[in-house]
Amino acid sequence: MTLNQLTLVFCLFYFSLQSQNLKAIDSLMKLHEDNGFSGNVLYANKDSIVFKGSYGYANFEKEIKLNDNSKFDLASLSKQFTAVSILMLIEQNKLQYTTDIKTIWPNLPYNGITIEHLLRHQSGLPDYMDFLEKKSYWDQSKIATNQDIINLLTTSNFPLLFKSGTENRYSNTGYVVLASIVEKLSETTFEEFLQKNIFTPLDMNNSKIVRRIYKPDNDPNLTVGYFKKGNKNKPNYLFNDELKIYDGIVGDGMIHTTTTDLYKWIKALKNNTLISKSNTEKMFSGDAISSSTGFGLMIQDSKSLGKYVLHTGNWQGYINFMLYVLKSEEFVVILSNNSYEEYSLINNQLIKNGRQSTN
Template identity: 40%
Template sequence: MKLAERLNQLFCEKFEQGLFSGNVLVAKGSKALYTGTFGLANYDSEEKLTIQSLFELASVTKPFTAIGIMILEEQGKLCYDDYIQKWLPDFPYPEITLRQALTHTSGLPDYMELFKSHWNHQCIATNVDVIRLLAEHRPTLYFKAGEKYEYSNTGYVCLASVIEAVASMPYSSFMQKYVFAPAKMHRTKVMNRRYKPENVEDFAYGFIRTSEEASFVLPDELLAYDFVKYLDGIQGDGMMHSTVIDLLSFACALRNGDLLRASSLDLALAPVVTEDGQRTPCGFGWFIDTIPSLEMRISHSGGWPGYSTILACYVETGYTIILLSNIENIDIQENMSDWLQQMEQYIVESDKKGL
């Protein structure tokens, strides 16, 4: 069985089992080897997904934010070892650098926990509010900056605010000018659809599968997910929206040097060793590992109520795997990781057979 047939069989099966709704793309270089579309863009209206459907990327936004900082460094407008406070004077931790925020070694506390306790949940917060609440409450750092590794959404919110301060333009405008346009990402956008509603054609709404069989509900309707509303104005750690086609264009632009110099990319893909001697799993915005027979993989996954996403690029072998899901069930993140491994195995076996 050929690679495309095996991939299609895998996702048809997962769709029929109620485990997957979304879009899939596997490519080598710029050539798509397989694309698949499964399920609905809106489980209320029953509008179907298309290959151009726009999904919320969740934390797959982070590599883009990191690239924004790197572009500004290439332009000579900032340095990685600048203190965040240089660009955000109200930021209350003078010892934390851009590099530490990029590599999840800042020790910054989780802003989402701060907003649970210290925010009016009837109001929608923005990045300005994140910095303000950090300054007002100054929660204790998880550890001394640079000492350890711990994944941080807060760091990437701060990086988006730094981009705005340095570039003197909104984060969304900067991304459009310096990343989306050069990468030919025609439908991709930074969007806060609850904070600033807009009509978007072919939008994949993220739904939660409830305990009732085959029942799908928007997270906005569930009290347990009320944070999707009051955190909706925050950017940098999430809120980018894209398609599988655009994400392939991004992967190609990155490989071709259309976004960054080779020396910058090399730096982004170098894992960091913290002060406690721990080798971290990430560089600037990417998780980095090695997959047998596929060599270096740079990837990021994302999860936000209704959405699960994966972008994986295989640096030496030229493959790209993209998974965008718009239903959430209890095991979706674990399932997506398992499916990625299965897809990688199919690619390796296909290469060996020359299919």
């Protein structure tokens, strides 16, 4: 544990003794801000937001402070939205968990990959980033789209990493394929599907897909991602120009939203607003291949929290964390745009002090 971490742990203990209220959480978050954190946080207990706060800058160069409406790139936190989109199609009888993806794209050179394999990261599909970054497969001056990934999988005969349904290995490719299935079966873009079926019904008015190079967006509430931790007055703008080739791809990332909109999202899952209780339970559960992998979420269990679902996201300076405890109905979101990696410490502090504030 670093000196800064020890200092924060001590401060947590100190503030817990001195004050069991929301000021303790705010004080702790300001310590994280001084340590390099820039982002928004939220802690909710059952049907109430106990605490939310903004610390740092949406744009350091322009000195634009973060606020409740600041939109962050969710990176892999986006996968749960892709999963629910698929479950909605299943409930519309357009798909089944056992549907083989060759029935959708007959020319794909893979046999036996089902929808559930894709949802649970059990497809064995190769990582699309591994072949997009090679000039022999992709023109590095072009931005790839989902259709380009499907075309490459169809024509290039990349071998599976393992036989589908026999192992569990995290797969961005699987969720790109799932988003492509949503587009094909709904006959609309993935962006339009999310807006019509999820964001608008849930009043997630600060949520949308953003592809900043492929489809420039001048939304003033968009944050900028940064790389360097430490001196908040001199961060390094992260954008890696080599990564622009991925900017047209959706399903595994690209959703931008706020902490409050994510609270609306988790409430909808809890209340079975979008999908049935049985499908929600399946989404929040593992299987025989992997007890820790749900649909777009990971599943854990601990003595202190019981069963909970979580996920992280990391892309272009954004590091995000989301956790939902099933029994106590506690929800934590940490969205950071300055590569701040101490989210596990922040999570523990939000839960501990948030619980004290509700007692």
